[in-house]
Amino acid sequence: MYELVVKDIKKTFTLSKKQQKIEKTDQKRKVAVDKLSFTAHPGEIYGLLGPNGAGKTTALRCISTLIKPDEGDININGLSVKHDSLEIRKHIAFLTSELKLDDFFTPNYLFRYFSNLHGLDEATMHERKAKLFNRFGIEKFQEVKVGDLSTGMKQKLSIAIALVHDPAIIIFDEPTNGLDILTARSVINYLLEMKTEGKTIIISTHILDVVEKLCDKVGIIIDGTLQVDGTLSSIKTNSKDGTLETLFFDLMEEKVGEDHA
Amino acid sequence: MRNVMTVFKKEIYRVISDKRLVLTVFIVPGLSIFLIYSLMGTIISSQMTEAETHTAKIYAEHLPSSIETIMDDQMRYEIVEETYTRDELETMILEGNLDLVMIFDEDFTAQIEAYQGSALPSIEVLYNQSEQHSQGAFSRFQGVMATFHEQVIIERLENPEDYQVYTLSPSNIMDERAAAGAGFAMLMPMLIVIFLFAGAMSIGPDAIAGEKERGTIATLLVRPVKRSSIALGKVLSLAVLSLLSALSSFIGIILSLPRLMQMDDNLPDVSIYGVSEYLLILALLMSTVLFIVALISILSAYAKTIKEASMLIMPFYFIAIIVGVMNSFGADTSDAALVHLIPIYGPINVLSGILMFDFMLINLIITILSSLLYTAILIVVLNKMFSSEKIMFQK
Structure with a gap:
């Protein structure tokens, strides 16, 4: 059982000329997340809710050790992302549509490849493969090259591949983005299943419905800072009409003005 | 690992x-x-073979038979029978219709034989260096004339053996x-x-x-x-x-x-x-x-x-x-x-x-x-x- 503690992390990026144009700013540096802190517990789904560009993905990338926070730290069972990244990667799975699988290989080959990288023995690998491929209906196309699979199939395979090592912590960036209704539903169901197995799950999303269906705890992030952090039911009590939607838009208005809300 | x-x-x-x-x-x-x-x-290789087997087209005036004999030995050629003016010959050489023009003095052989330190007989040659065949014909003709030159010198010497001034015995001992x-x-x-x-x-x-x-x-x-x-x-x-x-x-x-x-x-x-x-x-x-x-x-x-x-x-x-x-x-x-x-x-x-x-x-x-x-x-x-x-x- 792994607890995840995010403590005061700050991450600043240098903007290229092109990015400055897109962001319509003259500033060379952008603070993507600032003093972000929250804790996620085993058997719980923690949702980072925020509009596009709020810093959700940056926070998740820091947790998954792909990038290092400039300040603050993230602890997973006493391990620090800054100093023990290799050890932490043994216990986490990071899922995002940005992480792609090579079109050339088959699901079977990729599963074996990533199992080997995690140091799984042959028997465990077969057991995990049977379980995951069965769960996501991958058996039928386990010898079909990734390039020939549909988007939904690819997404399911990505999840199976990410979970080869039965990680204690699952980090999922925008879990339902770009998925058809059926695949989205099966992904949501699977995350709920993982929760009951005692996994620590952190997701990011900009879809309120996903938060309502999935999350036990929510952090609303706007412009890189956490505005609200608590259980879904407790933060709803702060809303004028008791809904997450009203709370979210009120916060947006307060923070960035009505235009953006 | x-x-x-x-x-x-x-x-x-x-x-x-x-x-x-x-x-x-x-x-x-x-x-x-x-x-x-x-x-x-x-x-x-096909270019080289073609160059080697090419029959040079030559226009010759007053070609001495002694030189013709050496040419028969050393090169493939055919003599153009028709007569042309100087301008026509130049055009033909330039256009590649003719490879070589050689105009010997009318009494070339007689002059060679009667030579007493007087003026030298002459040969006028036209060729085109930018034409592969013309250039080839000219260099072969130079070879022919070197042989002829050697023959004449030997004939002029009192003791023909004097022409030989050394013996060369090379041995290629390369590894x-x-x-x-x-x-x-x-x-x-x-x-x-x-x-x-x-x-x-x-x-x-x-x-x-x-x-x-x-x-x-x-x-x-x-x-x-x-x-x-x-x-x-x-x-x-x-x-x-x-x-x-x-x-x-x-x-x-x-x-x-x-x-x-x-x-x-x-x-x-x-x-x-x-x-x-x-x-x-x-x-x-x-x-x-x-x-x-x-x-x-x-x-x-x-x-x-x-x-x-x-x-x-x-x-x-x-x-x-x-x-x-x-x-x-x-x-x-x-x-x-x-x-x-x-x-x-x-x-x-x-x-x-x-x-x-x-x-x-x-x-x-x-x-x-x-x-x-x-x-x-x-x-x-x-x-x-x-x-x-x-x-x-x-x-």
Whole structure:
């Protein structure tokens, strides 16, 4: 059982000329997340809710050790992302549509490849493969090259591949983005299943419905800072009409003005 | 180490299980070199044969029979029967309808025979240097006139034996093995380095920059794999694949050499080298290919796309070619130990030496060790690059 503690992390990026144009700013540096802190517990789904560009993905990338926070730290069972990244990667799975699988290989080959990288023995690998491929209906196309699979199939395979090592912590960036209704539903169901197995799950999303269906705890992030952090039911009590939607838009208005809300 | 092997095997499998890549990396290089060089050889030899068998069209006035006899002996020709004006002759020569015009003095033979230190008889010759056949006819005619000249001189001497002023007895005592080796040493080091580079260039950018471009590198980086294992696995697999690709080119060139060099279809005798030479060459090539591949990997890791990687590699490829060409057509190989510390130059230099059966062991060792050292440094840099979020995730 792994607890995840995010403590005061700050991450600043240098903007290229092109990015400055897109962001319509003259500033060379952008603070993507600032003093972000929250804790996620085993058997719980923690949702980072925020509009596009709020810093959700940056926070998740820091947790998954792909990038290092400039300040603050993230602890997973006493391990620090800054100093023990290799050890932490043994216990986490990071899922995002940005992480792609090579079109050339088959699901079977990729599963074996990533199992080997995690140091799984042959028997465990077969057991995990049977379980995951069965769960996501991958058996039928386990010898079909990734390039020939549909988007939904690819997404399911990505999840199976990410979970080869039965990680204690699952980090999922925008879990339902770009998925058809059926695949989205099966992904949501699977995350709920993982929760009951005692996994620590952190997701990011900009879809309120996903938060309502999935999350036990929510952090609303706007412009890189956490505005609200608590259980879904407790933060709803702060809303004028008791809904997450009203709370979210009120916060947006307060923070960035009505235009953006 | 286990993960180095896992990455290594995946990279090798990626290439050898893809028919398209097998074709472009292992078959096309050798085949295209074989076809291009064979075609070049065939064209050159057919041109040479054509030049040799060409019958020169000659316009001659007052051609002495003594010279005609020598011409019959030494060249293929036909005399044009018609008579033309000087202007017409010039036009015909320029247009290639006539190869040579020779106008002897009317009493050429009489003048030669009656020569008493008076004025010399003359021959006016027209030819066109820019026309291959005209130029050929003229040079053969010069040969004919040299023979005639010799005959006349001998006739004029009181004692014809005096014409002979010495006897020449040359003996060619060349070491055939060394001579054949010198031939290989001129061509092979340059080609081998080019082939190794080309082989690495055909797969390196895809294996690293391609992974960045396709977004598959992050899938790997989020796993508990040391960045150094990824770097080492990639470099080692690329080295093996590049060696195989270079081998394909090498076989292509060996098979096409007979036709290119007009060697009567005999394959060049690579058996002049023994096991020890081949082992030394292999050790040298392994260390060199590791350096080349590590360099290409770094450039590929820096680039955001395959295209950008290929562009970054180009200048280094040209430098390698220039170093190779300098070795082939330039100065002798150097025995100075320090020059063997120079990447690419050192290996080419030692390779030439091995092929000529003339090298210093210490230089070979310096070359191999320095290549391995540079490779190690480059792998450390590559490791840092794989750990750098700026380089790996920069958009």
